[in-house]
Amino acid sequence: MTIEVEVTIKLKHGVADPEGENTKKALNLLGFKNVRSVKTMKTFRIEIEPGEEEKVKYEVEEMCRKLLANPVIHDYEISVAW
């Protein structure tokens, strides 16, 4: 038995997202004129051994701090399927 954790890493508000900008341009050029903005984000799906809710949450946050996100440019969002 494992639990599934999804960690989504997003760029902070105010940090340029050139990849999203370029995707938006390309979509507009393809005829999707109604596209106003595109933002990119990255999701990690992590399977971990079950534990207490608080402990799991703390550990995943540590993962974000130590590796998955750079606090200078990223916000992260954690969701757990219990």
Place this chain on the structure above:
Amino acid sequence: MMPSKICILRIEGTNCELETFLSFKRLGASAEIVHLKQLIGAVKERERRNLKGYDLLVIPGGFSSGDYIRAGAILAARIKGALGKEIEDFTENGNPVLGICNGFQVLVEMGLLPGFTHEKTEMQQVALTTNDSARFECRPALIKHESKGKCVFTRGIEEGSILKMPCAHAEGKFFIEEKKREEYIPLLEENDQIVFRYVDTDGTYASYPWNPNGSIYNVAGICNPEGNILGLMPHPERAFYAFMDSEWSRAARERRREEGEKKEDAYGDGKRIFESVLDYLQSRRFLKRKVYK
């Protein structure tokens, strides 16, 4: 004179370690390309190496671990996890560490750069993020040397000189959070930590394409407050000889037309960085030497 010992770190996805190795070797140093596993000890006894046996550590360019997660993040985590204490001792002893391109990203991810002393932390204080153009920018860059003498890698280079060396990266935009910018930029200046900034041919701080990635304050390279750790995005090892410059033959032809035949400098600007740090290592060894009478 004992040659200085250089450790050039390699893992999957690093590049230009051979050019870096040759740059040091050509200047008389004893360089070695060492896989991270050799330092950790996950290899046969005879292949094991200890960081203590080296004078200088280089983290080369490339795309370590496929640039997954973020450029440099995985290598930084692996070094911190397995070699944290050794690296700390190594740098605190004043041994120089050079991070080129991906190596710069690794040093930033490790929190070694900018490494402000007032808030020593393992967390990142700045970031090297996706270029404004969202492209891989690969071409010669002009960088102005701004260090007033603190950085041990550039002591032999006059302040204000403009150097030319290639940059090749997709994630090289030096970035500081907006609310911290007013605090960090003057701090970097005050600590003499800004070593290189992108300029145009006149030496003016210019925007794209001179600043290939949109770096804040045109920053191309910084050192730590102590001056022994340098990270820079352009590749000095790709500018060791003058002929390595992609515009070399044309520039030489034009110069001949204007100035007539004369002996040309055979070396590129990158060589000066390797020379400077080797000079520093030799002088340091001299200072550390004990005389018994």
